[in-house]
Amino acid sequence: KQEVTQIPAALSVPEGENLVLNCSFTDSAIYNLQWFRQDPGKGLTSLLLIQSSQREQTSGRLNASLDKSSGRSTLYIAASQPGDSATYLCAVRGGSNYKLTFGKGTLLTVNP
Amino acid sequence: GAGVSQTPSNKVTEKGKYVELRCDPISGHTALYWYRQSLGQGPEFLIYFQGTGAADDSGLPNDRFFAVRPEGSVSTLKIQRTERGDSAVYLCASSLQADTQYFGPGTRLTVL
Numbered sequence: 174k175q176e177v178t179q180i181p182a183a184l185s186v187p188e189g190e191n192l193v194l195n196c197s198f199t200d201s202a203i204y205n206l207q208w209f210r211q212d213p214g215k216g217l218t219s220l221l222l223i224q225s226s227q228r229e230q231t232s233g234r235l236n237a238s239l240d241k242s243s244g245r246s247t248l249y250i251a252a253s254q255p256g257d258s259a260t261y262l263c264a265v266r267g268g269s270n271y272k273l274t275f276g277k278g279t280l281l282t283v284n285p
Numbered sequence: 286g287a288g289v290s291q292t293p294s295n296k297v298t299e300k301g302k303y304v305e306l307r308c309d310p311i312s313g314h315t316a317l318y319w320y321r322q323s324l325g326q327g328p329e330f331l332i333y334f335q336g337t338g339a340a341d342d343s344g345l346p347n348d349r350f351f352a353v354r355p356e357g358s359v360s361t362l363k364i365q366r367t368e369r370g371d372s373a374v375y376l377c378a379s380s381l382q383a384d385t386q387y388f389g390p391g392t393r394l395t396v397l
Contacts, residue, residue, distance in 0.1 A: 262328075
């Protein structure tokens, strides 16, 4: 059974800092990995999707990497802003099915 | 275009009652998913539809939970004899085949 772990559970940084969120998964036979953002009381917003054959994806100040063999992904946020404050969730899609398995998320607070 | 919509946004019910939660996917998306998110946890998979049929219902916790998608578009998640442990946010997502899953804002269910 796939298990996804996110470290740290919570992170507080001053505005302008670069930061890294970590995600690990136990079964490397994945189809893709997605990073989501969730604001309090809201649904999930997809940030980046990395296919299993890819090593990284970039969107603006966000960069996600994937090391499938070691079961790890990182989300790098450059020059953090208070508007980046949210919970970030990592999810993997298995190779043989469509469902996503999520981690518990990292609660990020960026202080002005 | 319009995203995934879910109704109601909030539902409060009494233990033992029956509830229905509705999901309108993005137009043209053939795949539809239901997830459940408890406080402080990541979303957990419930059921996945491809067209009108449930391709994977392995996440439904017991036979009190049932979902339908009769015309391959709108889906309804039905919960019979609700219990306090059913309280959670129920999230719906849709996608084009194996692509990025787009989530709705969720329905917050509270069972008193």
